Amino acid sequence: MTQPKIKSKLIKDVTQLVLSRRTKMCNFLEYKDSKIVYRRYASLFFICGVSHNDNELIALEVIHRYVEILDRYFGNVCELDLIFNFQKAFSILDELIIAGELQESSKKNVLRNVSQADAIQDTEESQESITSIKSR
């Protein structure tokens, strides 16, 4: 199987497994050589895979940290925020975790970095609209 196929099978399998769990069950399940750690927030599931030697309890905390930051960033985050602003959700994730490892334990730093990058983007966007108006 090629990489993308493996990836889509994995997403399909894990989605099914997690959705079939009842609320009373623990938030971990074993899948192939790794463990799936998931956490549900209203209708949204946040799922991550960790290796067998990893600490599942702290993985839950990492998920929670991400959700807290999303919540702070969007202000009472909901599903639609993530759908329409998925790039932002990815940017925040990339400021929190890269290569599968947590890179920043301070919420404040993550939020500051994302909003500074947003500011650069906004300046560029307004400049662009100015130039396009001028060129008309």
Added chain:
Amino acid sequence: MSFSNLKSMIKSLRQQKTLADERSLIQRESAAIRTAFREEDHFMRHANVAKLIYIHMLGYPAHFGQIECLKLAASSKFIDKRLGYLGIMLLLDESQEVLTLVTNSLKNDMNHSNMFVVGLALATFANISSQEMARDLAQEVEKLLSSTNSYIRKKAALCAMRTVRKLPELHYYYLNPAKSLLTDRNHGVLLCAVTLITNIAIAQPSTQSDLKKAIPLLIRQLKTLITQGYSPEHDVSGITDPFLQIKILQLLRLLCINDVASSELVNDILAQVATNTDNTKNVGNSILYEAVLCILDIEAESGLRVMAINILGKFLGNKDNNIRYVALNTLNKVVRMDTQAVQRHRNIIIDCLRDGDVSIRRRALELSYALINQSNVRMLTRELLSFLEVSDNEFKNGLTSQISFAAERFAPNKRWHIDTILRMLKVAGNYVREEVLSAFVRLVSHTPELQAYTVQKLFSALQKDVSQEALTLAGLWTIGEYGDVLLSAGSYEDDDQVNRVTENDIIQVSEKKSVHVTENDIVELLESINASPYANTVIRQYVLVSAAKLSIRFGKTFNESQDKLRWLITSYETSPELELQQRSIEFTQLLDMPDLVDGVLERMPPPEIRASILGGTASEAKPVGNTRSITDSSLVDVLGDESPSVGNGSGSAVAGGARGNAHDLLADIFGTGESLGDASASSSVSVGANTLVHPQEKSEKSSVTDIMGLFGQAAPDGDESEKASEEVKTYTAYDANGLLITLTPSPDESKRNIVNIMATFSATGLVECEKVNFQAAVPKSMKLQMQPISNTTVGTEREETQLLRVMAQPLQHIRLRLRISFQVSGRQVQNQVDFSELPSDILK
């Protein structure tokens, strides 16, 4: 018709009613995007890539956008780079050729003046770098590790980690910079540095000795974290930076494994973490859990280990499923080492069998198997049996095997053993492996004093319920084999029998009235089983054999029940199942041969452990009865049963005594008796695996003899003659004071990890040697069983033998320490020799 921006596309997609509508909209949109890409539409590139990423997230193909992402990343604008790199991370992976084209953009952007552009490049590298890319950019990453900007340093550290994971040999670029990052004041950088060092230590174990120098520093950092007061920036429900604490604990664990000196350094801090961390929230427990893992893995003080297991014990009482789950999981890992400490939490583990969460039930079950021992076998087996009634079906096969195994190993008496298995068969007879069944059959045939009891129990159980396959099979076999016992026992069925039954806590008997079983009752039972909807081919085969056996167990006079039996047998003469048809015809023929039939269908001898180990001469030298009792005790030995076998003739008692001696000797040689106990406890698993294998081999053999019932004794003979033809080599172990001892090793036929060593004693002088006592010991990694010597007086005329069975790993070199004592012409001789001349390839 393409959407002008991402937002309108998402809105429109969300309005689609069916999956087919969504799919067709996406197909149209993808086609439009593809055209725009082909026409090099610069203005729309950003919007199109954004749309395409969304399409990809919905699970539709988007690979044709890869090159556009590269173009965006190469743009001078941050807004384009941000989306371009996101697209690269999502649409590409390290297996793709296109990735090589990204290297150059990454290299440029890593040297960009804007830190956020550098950040994008580093994040992309860390997430998807291939080996090739890692090699190309290793030095760039190294440069950035010493950047003055903490935002870049931390990301570079994780890029370095990715490089080391891909190419461990490149660790030398990062080792020193990483160590200097350990003093960084920024938590993010520190976190990434610890992660990097952990990965270097894993990828390149040779660096560990150097990295151990950092242990005191790590301890200091950890201490600051746990003693520091409230720090708002890194606080998680009252705990300062649990993420960093856990990373440090993980690194300490890695560096202290198998290292007593380093472990000593961390004892204190681990104790501090374990006592000072707040255990009311998940965060605190995650740190405690990590500390426990660390303590259990390193060479921690014993007090600390007990503390760790008690923390897990406390976890078991936690309301949170997650905490219980990790506790059970971890206890499963340590139960082999610290059985006693885990035993203390037995009740709460048993409670977890009734948990609402199947994952927790499964862990608890595994753990309770490991906890069964001599003293708690009654209680735990009772729990497991009641769990068996309510457990998920997926557990039942394992449960029945484990119950059978535990009963076999630790049964306080045979009666309890039989009762336990009977109850198990009644409750879950459809979830019993064949080897469990044949172990039961063997148990019954080796327990003549309880055969009447067993066959009655099975008979009345089958009268009530024939839906449990294994129960039916066990019942059919037993009734067929001991039909005469059932008939005669039934006739003097008395109160005593019934009282004993009701006293027992495991078996409840509904009817107390004395039952008289008649031939007709038995035949009717057979017929009803045969006609029941549960009867499958195997059950029919058993019915057939049972009927054949019963026709000689019953009275010889021709009567109605004989007639019915004959009818039952002949009814299969036209069966479409070849096996049944053939047996049916053969039995019919056989039953008409009065001089043959009794011999063929007579009571089976109790199944033996392959006696071929005794070799040609030895088995001839022994009287038959003796062989049998020796087989018994060797069976007990193999099963690792510590309890002396109950009244099985004088032979086994001698064997027990000899074994006791051997144990003492082992204890002498290896120091205290306790350590020996430990060793045997820790290896109990492997014994378990063996016992499960054993009955199966036996069952194959016995089912052949059972079903055919014709060539009962012929098979073993064949084996022995085969055995004798094999070449054997003999080694001299001892030759002094008028006694010669030679050892003849041969690999066991049925078990690949066992060597049978036949010790042969002969007197070399003119006088006989008396009171010969031969004892042996093996290293702890092996196991030894000894049979009693055939005669403690070695005469001048004949040789005496003694069998040793050594269980070892393949290719393990077998070493023996031998202690010999005997009297020769009134003089006491005692000697000890080490013997290691056996070829190491004897176990292949």
